Amino acid sequence: MKFTCIALPILISTLAPVHGAPAGDVISFNKSIQPILSENCYHCHGPDSGTREPKKEPLRLDREKYAFNNRENGKPVIIKGDPAASLLVKLLKSKDPDEVMPPPKALHQLTAEQIKTIETWVAQGAVYEEHWAFIPPKRATVPTVAHPELVNNPIDAFVQAKLASSGLSPRPDEDPRTLIRRATLDLTGLLPEPADVEAFAKDPSEQAYQAHLKKLFASAAYAEHRTRYWLDYARYADTHGLHFDNVSSVWPYRDYVIRSFAANKPFNQFVREQLAGDLIPAPTADTWIATGYIRCSVSSNEGGTIPEELLVNNTRDRAEAFGADFLGLTVGCAACHDHKFDPTAQKDFYSLGAFFANTAEKPWDENVSDSAPALRLPPPDKQKDFDAAVSRRSQAAMEYEKRRSEAPAHFRQWLTEGHKLMPVSDKNLELHLLLNEGKGDDLHNSAPGAKTLVYKADTNPLIWGEKVWFWPAMRMDISSNVPMPDLGDYEMSEGFSAATWANLRLKTANQGTGGGALISRMGAQNKDDHRGWEMYSDGGKLVVHIIHKWPDKAIRVEASGVPSGEWVHLGFSYDGSGKAEGVKLFINGEEKKTGITNNSLEAGMTIRNQLPLNIGQRYLDDRLKEISLQDVRVYHRTLDPAEFSRLPYEDIGATIMAVRPDPQTWNAREKFIVFDRFFLPKVDTVAGKLLEQIAAEDATIAELGKGGPATLIARERSAPAAAWILNRGVYTARKEMVTPATPEFLPNAKMATNRLDLAEWLFKPENPLFARVTVNRAWQEVFGVGLVETSDDFGVMGTKPSNQELLDWLAVEFRESGWDLRHIYELMLSSHTYRQSNQITKESLAGDPANRLLSRGPRFRMDAEVLRDTALQASGLLVSKVGGPPVKPYQPGGIWESVSMPESDTLHYKQDNGDALYRRSMYTFWKRFAPPPSLETFDAQARETVCIRRTRTNTPLQALVSMNDPQFMEAARKLAERVIAQGSDVESRLAFLSETLISRPLTAKEVTSLSAKLKTYSDYYKGHPDDAKGLLTTGAAPANASLDPIEIATWAVMANQFLNLDEAINK
């Protein structure tokens, strides 16, 4: 009622008089109008077509091109320049509860001020603007500012201009010691060496600062620290994250990230390799490893799960990760419906998903750490051979791709030479189910002269389109039956043949073998002794039964090598001889060596029965679980091997040629059938050789890596990519089929068709998001909060940038620098903004409470990993080895057990010893069900999904960790030993502690109170030497036996105190 009234001509007449446009400022749509509309109106009048109202004539207000459409009454709801005539304004102001907008039940109300704003905007002409983040960034002119002496680079000018507009000015330079500590922590996640601090304090020159930055950038710790952030963005972890939560091996990908940051790889290359390292020209082992990014998603092997559901979930996760990491958009909202606020339609989301829906892994992880495709890495002595094999493979693959691109020309040539695609004669073809109906329960028999044209599935409906091969395929549901009583009633003495394309369900750990009939004229055991014939799938075997009485009067022939979880062509031919030797089995058109287990039919015995022919099952017996089929055929004659070799592709290609002889008119799937599956491998000898070479190199690569560490990689499937729009995100609720495409509302919408193009699309200057999102994350790492605070959401509902000119300048600078991310860090750390004092003045606190305008230097609590790493570093325990398998340092008992299944290989936490206890925290084994507890206490994430920004909390549980965790206590007592080694003077010992952890000398007042504390500790341990000895037992590192335990304990408590200082916990 409330909505339909928009279209009604009857309106209340008690409207306030219209005011003309006020003399004041022009109202900006982005600044003033969109926030009101998105908050209050978009739910029903925004991007989501599913909830748009009124149903009869949906109104859309979020995009200019719809907002001024004429309505039923011939007028738009907004009339530019005339608020009084604009229905929109009238309804906002209405007092009638049946009419007012938003309707009362929406629980949103506009304030009088908001209504006034809209009115004024309409009066000013109702000018729409594109959302700021969807307009490509341009460099703004660097502003002239009041304090040019405080401008080191354009960052400062932009910041100062913004501060000035709030009546603020930048702070003076930071104390050199604090600055060098800050810079070292930001670039390496570690503390500066006290000697470096002192040197810089003596010579705080620009030159000395830059030299120090240079040294930091060159350190391995820099690459590790950047990688540590990236692991959150990539949702990296060491377990699958569902069900058993077993080990998943993808750590070589983590080391690839470290190598990339160490080399300062151009960021576009870094991203390209992760998104499409398998598709780029001349891929190397490193670029393959990079695709681990795609495989970092959670996976499952739960028994009852349905493969399509898992595949849909995987794809969704990857599309969401891509959206969050590279576009800063919450595209996942469009999984169920068009986005509520951003113009991301469901179609955009699933089209984006389609880029990732065609990678070659199976839906189940099979509870193994190297769920295929995985690359095993060679030992050092085989590395050279390995790289050479990868390089040869890449060379062959590139040549093949080139040949493939020329296939249409070669194909034409081949045709002009008088060749053609040979169909298989349809003589005595009695059943031909293409299974391309796409819906319903009627299956059409397209065999010429078919006895019955339509067979109907009874019991349960058929399921269409989950898998796509030549076209979206049919799946037999749990108890679907398609009885065909008038077919297949053959005698033993007659020749007959059958074939089908099939996609067999993958076996999972706790499932049966999944045996069952593919095409069968036969019943269950209790039905006439299995009399009849059938083609049967038994695990990895293809089996043909021809039976008078099982097992004594029967033929059983089998061949192995039937893959599951992928499309395979299966068939047999029988010559009517009554002998097993007369049965030939074919897999993918090739005759297979057969094994004969029964060969006891005798002349004159009948195999006829009264049962219908069935597909996907025997009559009333085992069904094949979740089998997808297409192109099912039964011939009442013997087919020879030459015919069989043509059945999978050539025959169907001949049909395509017959209908449309010009390959230019073919769609992707038709090209796939004729070129990729027929012409290139079977006809074109050059291409065929290259394919053989690729296979041979793959075998060499696998052999060289045998026994080495595995890493999950992505590989594109050979068939064209496709995905489905799913209603409400439910995997069974398919709507429209879509192909890979970038979101329609962003520039270059049509340029990408695979993951490689998708990456290139990001790097186009017209892409408004990629560069901004990246520099904003870097800003967030260094300054604590991004210029766009919602670094994970640049959409309409995200926060507006605190300084868009600066963000855009940085984004363009980043792109134009050749995607040099280190350059961006250099700019930030060189700026005065970064180097200003962090002391908070009254004005700064009042005018810029959260420091969003950068009215002071950045200061905030360090991340979990940095806290642990710096404690280890100060104690001298830190082991600086880079990379390698994850490690298991101290962890309280029982944590894994309390959440894991007994079958899990991560049920028990087996703590490592030796160096593994003291590695940087980024190497700690990350179990998704129970992330490292001390790190989690300091807001580290489970990494089930991408985390673009961690929360930064301040809780008592954190105090318990930094006071009592054995890692911290052990660090304290080893640090104490270093302190004692400074000599016997208390003051110099305290100075060492202070300089090590907080990079500054102590004040006299601090020394006085700390000395008093020290006496308390010392007195206690002198009186309780057993406690002192006890304290020395925390952690595995032995105490220095040459030192007095009482002295170590005393100083250990003091070190523990220092490690817990706010100043030590903050950067």
Added chain:
Amino acid sequence: MKAEWLALASRRQFLTRAGKGLAWAAIANLFSRNGANAAESADEQAALLPHFAPKAKRAIYLFMAGAPSQLETWDYKPQLQQRFDQDLPESVRGGQLLTGMTASQTRFPVAPSLFGFRQYGQAGHWVSDLLPHTAKMADEIALIRSMHTDAINHEPAILLMNSGNMIQGKPSIGSWVSYGLGSMNDDLPTFVVLTSKIPLLKNVQALSSRLWSAGFLSPDYAGVALRSGGDPVIHLSNPKGIPPEIRRAMIDGVADMNRQLEARIGDPETNARIAQYEMASRMQTSIPELTDLSNEPESIFQMYGPKSKEPGTYAYNCLMARRLAERGVRFTQIFHRSWDHHNELPNAMRILCEDMDQPTGALLADLKQRGLLDDTLVVWGGEFGRTVYSQGGLTKDNYGRDHHPRCFSMWMAGGGVKRGAVYGETDDFSYNIIKDPMHVRDLNATILHLLGVDHDRLTFRFQGLDQKLTGVEAAKVVKQLLA
């Protein structure tokens, strides 16, 4: 709006505004007394929680992970005895989606419950012979026989029950309650989770911290898992050789330095940290007091049963839940596992029910005798039901049951709950709901209602949406379950 403001406002801003200095710094965090309620202006007061007078101040959620069979517990189907081993009529199954585990079965033979049922109390609830102790409390219980859910496999189903969504990343119900209502004490977490030792090393479902995570809410609202071995809260105890007085002196030393720092830099966050160290220090006393059962009389242990002295058992956890309720913990959740009985169900049910029944009954009785049941809500249930037909072989005394999302039983008791009520009804096969279906989101809406919260108004702005525990689809408070 209020909630968003609180969550997004920087703490500095917050402190300045609230003007309550240290006290605020303390309560703005883990033990927030006010949760989403930190209102200063009249505008904000209007949005104050609770939205209306709560019937229950706190809740205890007994979660049976793996999905206990309704047919052997609360959904009495005497007619099934005559249908032993008959095929489930296709009209009943109606093309229902099956899991991969029974998908290939050609028959769906009806398996009646091996266990008898009796009526209990004034309410006359039919309860299985497996649950004699819980049955004694029948008159306190409002039984829901018509629960249904969207998920057919454990991982998504457990997540849906606990967070209202099948996809990871949403806050758990306990964290929503913490966020909405805040704490009622100064020394203990608002939301406590107790996982129970596995009584039978079979059919165990995985748990993970995502079940009590705060999702997109501040991690402050996540459940704190009290552990059964070692420190109840990780790293609660001082390391060996550090006695309380030295820890005290050290915390004072830290505070002294921090105050000097605050004077120099002026960062209010430093004051907040001082307060957190004080809170940590208090927890070091309050939590050992909580877990020290030496003052409990023997009669109490007898009530909760033979395992109640063994830390980490379900019985021990039930006793702990009562102690947490007494100490003002807002939301306690106990996880009990191993209910996934695809085969050998009768034997497994005997073991599981024996482990679960007595402590559950004792918890209700104990809360009641202390007057706590009047304002404590107790909820019991798993993530879905189980099929009436047998999975695998069926014999007179052995069978299994597959997952069944179409119907299952749960119950509620305590504050605001209509004692002795029965809500909903299933068909003769306990397969389809024939009256008053209750979706998971209805359950959650009802739980929030009893705690004084309107599920439509407890929201948090995330990814541009006012997110709710009950999600985007309509959820209803089931009035018939309210006293």
